[in-house]
Amino acid sequence: MLALGQDEIAKYPFLADAGQYLKDKGFTLEQFGTDPDLKSLIEKAFNRIEVAADGKIYHSDLIGDQASNQAALPREVFSFLLAIVLLKLSGMNTLIKRFALAEARRAEKYLEKDLANISDESKKQLAIRVIDDLFSVQIKKQDDYFVIPVSDYLKHSINFHEREWKLINRHVENGLVFLTPHETVRLIRKELGTYISSKIINAKTPPMISGFEESVNKLISMSKKFATYTVTTGEYPPCIKHAIEILEKGENLPHSGRFMLATFLLSKGQSIEEIAPLFKNAPDYNERVTLYQLNHLAGTSGSGTQYSCPSCEKLKTQNLCFVIPECDNIINPLQFGKKRT
């Protein structure tokens, strides 16, 4: 395990051993439920989850990568650890998924910043070691770039759908791929999210702690609200399910995939307000743009043309088709599941 400084744990709290951290600081979980001075941290933790559930990144008290004051650092770590306790107590998997994703995004920002840090070599080294330890990707600095072996690059890049990630569109030399700090971190985004969520899933669920009940109950009712947004029911064809999965994982769905998903759901009678939240996890999500585009597709703005869902054949050439026997030779995803006479 990496030896971490206080400010580093604040940036990457998922690297800390939660039980050990509390012990080292001289606290027990029960204290947070009862001690009036510590109770505010539960609210902070709740807030951290609430922000994540909303598809946003938790805005921490860290300024740049420095804490505004020394006391803020442990609070950062506590709020993360307590958030996990709250999530475990609530048992709501949709919230765990959203929380892990938002925390991964948050860590991604710091990793990128640390990698690009020219003045502090130790920060850069730490980021390189985090990436190596967690994801077995060995990166080295070479001039202005980070280089990784082609074989390591391929293992991660095959999960991307955009052409710019194809090896042919990368600078390759001597068996190495050249990446910017941003690209380096982007390459391991999925693994970072998986790492954090597996850490949460594998954490032990403690018995209910007095003083935690209220926040836990609020989480349970919050997740019910999200349940209406999760639209994966058995009736969707595999291409649509795949697109929803990609968005849920926070991966980038290509434009053609977003077009397919939106037109499909619009045709199924869903409203723009129901569809828009699906795109919240997209790496380049912008609420205003999403609503504009959905309105355009629905024909409620612009030319007034209502766009229809692309045919299976078209989706095949766009690599969006994941045909299964149940598709039964339909020619458009909208026909999926309908009995044909």
Added chain:
Amino acid sequence: MQENDVKFLEDSFKKYYFEHFDLIHAPNRTSEREFGFQKFNSGMTRHISIKDDKELHLLLMQNIPSDVYCSNAYYSFPNLPMNEKDWKEADLIFDIDAKDLNLECRKNHTIFKCNECNEISTNNNNCSKCNSIKLEKKSLPCKNCIDASKNEVSKLSKILTEDLDVQQNNIHVYFSGNEGFHVYVYDSQFQQLGSRERSELTDYIMFNGAIPETFGMKKFKPSRSSFPDFEEKGWRGRFSQEVYGSKSKRSKIISELITNGYSSFQKTLEGISDKIGAKIDPNVTMDIHRIFRLPGSLNSKSGLTKILCNDLPKFDPYTEASFLDESSVEVVANCPIEFKLKNRKFGPYFNEKVSIQTYAAVYMICKKLATIS
């Protein structure tokens, strides 16, 4: 194939195997490989495991296979069914075949044999005698085919060594025994890659999927300085050499490219992919469970040996891969194309009885252009 043809081929193959154990070795880490073979007029037997050269030679003598294969993959249990083999890693392999190169010369030495009436013609749609459309394509590759295939091998080698850090001595090139070359890469960083990763690697090697941005061309306001330089390494360098032609033309060509616009640039990329990419068969490289023709074994499409090419530019398959008997045999040959083996010219034969060397008879019978009389 007729019984007496099969017998003749089996006798010739058996003699070859018996006399050339020196050419046929089980690849290293033998016991981790899967072997397989085919017999004339019969299906494939695979999931075989072998200990050493001795066991391999025994298998050859007992079965007299038409074709012998060995996996590029290493398994814990090579003789179990596929999903129980426990795949460990696989050498990187490439197949370059003259028939995939769209060569001009092909039409001069490709013929069609009717499966209904055995008529041989140059008409590729239907039989000129009985009008059947069940035609079998037969080709007798020429020097041009071999040279073009060698050129693809060189392109591939260059990409492997320059871009992908493969050591030259870890690249082994074999003549496939028919119309092309098989390339093996040992001890590379790619040994453990799965099928999807290897598929990405084939796109890289074939120059598939390149986007204009990679070569400096943007949809809006492209900047001259982001276009590649003539001396650059990798694909940007190869692009420059192909598209600019010479260093002095760089500036002029960039102006043209910018004027012609983004989608024209995309077409340029697609257009040069055949020229600068190495034409490999992607299915072979991305298959991590393949059994690939065993070096030193005979190819039943020709009777020639799959043999290591130590000096590729000078390599001549029609002298160096032909190991069969010189003794004469009488055949009825229907081979309207002339061919050359061991520096001797044969044909054309028009449904005639001829007495020729065994190696030439085997060559034609393998291509179904002759039968034992």
